[in-house]
Amino acid sequence: MAMDAFSASLMKDKREIVIAPTIYKFETFGDFAGEFKLGERDVVLTNEFIYKPFMAELGLKSQFVFQEKFGAGEPSEAMIETMYEAIPYDSYDRVIAVGGGAIMDLCKLLGCKRPASVHELYFKREPVVHEKEVIAIPTTCGTGSEVTNISVAIVKDEKDGKLTGGETKLGLVSDDIIPNKVCLVPDLLKTLPYKPFAASAIDALIHATESFLSPHRKTVTSEMFSVKAMEMILEGFRRIALEGPDARIDYLGEFVTASLFAGIAFLKAGCATVHGMSFPLGGTYHVPHGESNYALFSKILELYDEYEPAGELGKFKEIVARCLGCTKDDALRTLNVTLEKVLPLKPLHEYGFKEEDIKSFPLSVEANQQRLITNSYRPWSIELSERVYRECF
Ligand SMILES: [Fe+2]
Structure with missing residues (x-):
């Protein structure tokens, strides 16, 4: 079959490599929080099982939000909508994501202007507009999502523009959603x-x-x-x-x-x-x-x-x-x-x-x-x- 336009554009990309974020390494989460002066206008998206051992005792004033509040498993249209409601867009200036692939992918969305519809965003019928600084701290050693331009979600499947009743996974792809900074803190992987x-x-x-x-x-x-x-x-x-x-x-x-x-x-x-x-x-x-x-x-x-x-x-x-x-x-x-x-x-x-x-x-x-x-x-x-x-x- 003929190649789609998006794949064809990727083939033509002349960039030798893309490393958009600045990459840091810290011994502990506390070292990171000190260096980046975490404060009230930071939203930290993480899991409770990461927050308790590594962040609770630091007494930071940031807005801590646990991903599990929005539902279990990987990001879905419903989960993203719940997250948007729980974290008002004007309540933060910086997004700190501490977690696995799902949290990395969600934080990319938090850094962008809110779309009228998550479904339309994933089907590329709404633009991606990045506005807020995103700092990604991976706590699994897998997705690599902290340096990539893709945010994956489970969405309602479509065929020829009509909902099929089923679901599929789609990647929202845009260089604008690559996190601005990545911090590697191997200490955070110890409890995984x-x-x-x-x-x-x-x-x-x-x-x-x-x-x-x-x-x-x-x-x-x-x-x-x-x-x-x-x-x-x-x-x-x-x-x-x-x-x-x-x-x-x-x-x-x-x-x-x-x-x-x-x-x-x-x-x-x-x-x-x-x-x-x-x-x-x-x-x-x-x-x-x-x-x-x-x-x-x-x-x-x-x-x-x-x-x-x-x-x-x-x-x-x-x-x-x-x-x-x-x-x-x-x-x-x-x-x-x-x-x-x-x-x-x-x-x-x-x-x-x-x-x-x-x-x-x-x-x-x-x-x-x-x-x-x-x-x-x-x-x-x-x-x-x-x-x-x-x-x-
Ligand atoms: Fe993968």
Whole structure:
């Protein structure tokens, strides 16, 4: 099929790399709050389980808001509307986001003028106007959202301009929503439970991998960030596979830095098929983002390997072999074995995925995820999507 205009414009982007925010690193949240002089006109969007151990005792005068007040899980149209009501636009000058991917994505919206309709905003029928400074502090090592220009939400699905009754995930994309500053505080990751840690770290590895394999959009500079991110994450996974989950604790600084590097890489080079196919899964069955990507990752790599085992995929296998201590021919299998030790892989049906979805999801991917599918390592098709969903079922 013909490429959509937005994907075509991404292909023409001549920028070698985009690192919009200034990046800081602090030992503790208190160090950050002192340096940035947090005060009354700052709204801090976070979770209560982060606030209590790291912020409560500081006695700051800022407006603290907990994301869970707006509903559980990933951002949705309803959640965003509730958030807008809870945080009046004239009540703050600066947005501080301390949390995982959902909080990162929500804070990007808080930095922008309020749209008349969240739905219209995500379907690109309302403009994005950034007005307030946004400071992003990631507390998972995954999304890389702190450096990217995308805010993802679960929205009411449309086909030919009409609501279908279903839901899907869509990314609102604009360079204006990239946070102005990023602060890395590895200390904040210490209380993150193991499972979300593991899923988000796998998501970061997938960002680095998809950017590395990006056939049209990667540059020498984005590749440098991809490779460094992959090396750091694979080394962390090698340690966890060998010594167990606690091995991550001394390595959290590397994980949070690697996921930032992966975010820088994919802002330029793009994510691809794994993310494109994972979006309807997350949208329909509310599978956590890292897990839905993970469920599809190795099958999609297998199909890439079947199509063109040399080229960039060959280089990817060399990196995996070097980091995990195996041969290049055994790299994809060793990667799967290592990931299985980091987080057991589940078939799609365990997330609620139904047999009829094998036929319907590829159509949603084709209709709504062109931005990602056009970035596939091999030319993609509805038939290949069906094959992946069927074999992961
Ligand atoms: Fe992701």
